[in-house]
Amino acid sequence: MVEEILEFLILGLVLGGIYALFAVGLTLIFGVLDIVNVAHGEFFAIGGYALYVAMVVLGLSPAVGLVLATVVVFALGLVVYPLLIAPLQKRLGRRAPGPLFLVLTLGLSALMQNSLLAAAGGEYLKVPPAVKGGLDLSFTFVSGQRLLILIVASLGLAALFLFLRFHRQGMAIRAVAQNPAAAQSVGIPLGRIFTLTIGLACALAGLAGGLIAPLFSVYPAVGFTLTIKAFAITILGGMGNLLGALVASLIIATVEALSVLVIPSEWQNAIAFGTMILVLLVRPSGLFGKKQP
């Protein structure tokens, strides 16, 4: 039993790494732009497709594939603000109603999903693992791909947090999240920061999509469940709270992994979303409260 629990704990950590890459980005966008990016799952899917193209179609190395997945999705993320959000903001003026942006990103999600379906077809594409072998822990065997996820996800998140903490542009992102008017008064151009924020958040989603692709398959709607789950994580961690999103990712993933031991797996998602609704009702500000990127 103890060995089983340990095994599922490791699985939870691996899954938590993916959730965190995804949910921290979603939370960052929300904290800075006040927009819920419903299309985040599609950027994750594109990360998977990019890895597939790099490794299977072009025969590139997995490392190059992962970098490519991150960079391609980063570039796609960079155009979201100037091409979609800024024009809508401009037309609607200063007090643009939030629901319109929700509809906008929902539309983007459907557009991207259907484009993927048209371009790549609906089949489940298999991607070979980036690393072979693994780690034998006597009670369980951890595959190399899972170790890779753990390491790369930790590095990616650490890089993001260090960037936000110490880099000039990272500080500017935090400044805009806290006080956009004051940020402008010190010379920070809001548009550029919004553009960069969505780009970075999407890059993390693309990286996550590439990392997990060899474990699951790649298909157009692969990011959908993750998006909904990330909403739960974002709410649990406190809307806009990055550290909260990180901790909540690990909690949700671990609970999800361990719940297999006691709850039939077909009930897993229902339980996860039931928990989200419960948290909303009991503690709407999440476990860790207010937004503080």
Place this chain on the structure above:
Amino acid sequence: MLAVEGVSAAYGRLEILHKVSLDVGPGEIVGIIGPNGAGKSTLLKTIFGYLPPFEGSVRFAGDTLAGLSPDRVMRQGIGYVAQAGGVFADMSVHENLVLGGYSLGSRRAATAAIERVYAQFPLFRARAHQRAGSLSGGEQRALAVARTLVVKPRLIILDEPSAALAPRFIDEIYATLAALNRSGIALLIVEQNVRRILDAAHRIVVLDMGRNAFAGASAELRQSDRIRRLYLGEDAG
């Protein structure tokens, strides 16, 4: 140096400013007073680019400002101190100053400039790593002023620097402002505290219902019974 001419501005369809004009010369302190809802804060926001005017012109040192966003107005050499909550409350005092130097482009240029500000405000060096939101109201106001100094502005716009402060802190902030002015920085100040601004400013502009109602030297304003009665009320004492 700053020349505002016939500026009108509106929030949506609600017109707040009607053809307002004023100017600020180099090294001058100009105060803006007027009843609540006269459009004083709106005028500052319009000058700084938060609200685009739909007519009239705003020029600074010959360059036109109207239509520029605040981050670009700031780069012309103008600082802005908001009425309240102008600091990044969840960041440290030092981070606030680092962000004050954002437009300098490099971290190194900012570091030298921040050193200069610390020399001017020793209190902030001692509290460099304290959360800005945990400073007192007066200290936060001073930090917002100090933050504008990192880039050496030629004009600082202040929206009610005395608001919600105890008299002792009002004295301190005005002493700071007077010192800045002596160093050559022009100030444009919206103020409810009429007595305070009459003492501090060289010239006063009175706004009423979004229009220019009076403009002249502080001394002149003090002597005008009509203006005292109409706009200063008992505050003028």
